[in-house]
Amino acid sequence: MSGVLTSGLATGSGGVVGLILGLVGGGGSILAVPLLTYVVGVSSPHVAIGTSALAVSFSAAGNLVPHWRSGMVKWRCAGAFSLAGVLGALAGAAAAKAVDGQSLLALFGVVMLVVGGLMLRKRRSAGDPDVRLTRRSAPVLLPWLLGIGFAVGLFSGFFGIGGGFLIVPGLMLATGMPLPMAIGTSLVAVSAFGAATAASYAASGLIDWPLAGLFILGGLLGGLAGASLGKRLAGHKRALTLTFAGLVILVGLYIVARGALPLLGATS
Template sequence: MFALADLVAVGAGGLVGLTLGLIGGGGSILAVPLLIYVVGIASPHVAIGTSAVAVAANALAGVVLHARAKTVKWPCAVVFAAAGVVGAFAGARLGKAIDGELLLALFGLVMIAVGLSMLRSGARDGNPDVRLDLASARALLPSLTGYGFAVGALSGFFGIGGGFLIVPGLINATAMPILNAVGSSLVSVAAFGAATAASYAASGLVDWHVAALVLAGGVAGAFAGTLLARRLAARKAVLVRLFAGVVILVGLYVSARGIAVFV
């Protein structure tokens, strides 16, 4: 029989999967504080490693669903992900060397900055016909690889999927519509999460029982989020602003908890 803590972990996974499927990111940035403050994982490093496993698997489920809906720009997504994996390994190695409470404080500050950025960015219509091919490679490859490496490094450092950065990164690099950026971003979220998870798992910093529970909830959440993303695409800006507010509030809480340790 499931214990209450197990049900909480499944619920946390559902929230992560829902937001990943809905806006291509954000669920992963909530995964670490959810695992620490709701599920009850004591070690920030174990929370980061566990969240990376669950986020990678949940994002992979989202990729399948978005691919079926034909909202993934595959060449752009693969190049961005490949550059980001290199950055993710470097970031994860650095993140494990930093004190856990300091890492949490920095993580909270990043959440606040990202939330404010989401509020400012709004939504764009984009160019649905954009594609990476021989003709467009000279214009698109530098931006895709540059954004990919930078976002991957942040993803590995903080143990997050990075979708909240990948979506605007893909839009800025290619001018694709936000719905395509959401679907395409999940390829990188899965790749970055897998790279970070492998690094933390090698150091014994993954709670596999909790990861499995979060994954179980996340698959259902990803399915619901993908359906909502297609139906509510016209109201995406409202959804992003609402979620940005949640990210900022959680970031304030996490950074305050982390900073309090040093005061």
């Protein structure tokens, strides 16, 4: 594959992820690894995961700004959750690098099936918008924030994904904050987990830096287009989410099927 074609595919793939993030508001990053593997042609699943983690971190940091400005980020809760999650992400990334690449990819397909199924469910949006992590509330909130944060970070680091589909309900469970604030606050954790995972993979030489740059560039452009289009389609967000969930499930089935074929051949 020529360098120009690879560059175009990397930028376009990043654009697809950014567009979905702009339209749906989250979850699009789970397509990064399949796009890098099957569209861009990254041969190593570990390099695809490391490169994806870096792109996810940048994307989340960029999307955080408008949520911050609108007062939808609970910084103290985000800090505690992220601190524990970064430790989990580093442990998860270390474990993932010890797993065979193709086995890791097959497991990733299973995760996509689970994520797609979770996206089909409606989220509750009620909660306490005034919840805060203080000295008085810490004995109740802190154990939940640290425990759930570490568990989600472990999962995120192992698969090199943002984990927003787990972080959002995790924050709501730990603190009781409403959905819009959980979404804004989750971006702090997604950015931190992605950065920790990327750092671990970078230390092992498992990031394709030029591809990551092109993917991030495409993501920024796609995100702008998605945000603009998302405003026009605001009344159809549920339909968009269901459509994306179906796409995630189909891609997950494809990855699992590809991973199962060698096993079937070995047993026949």
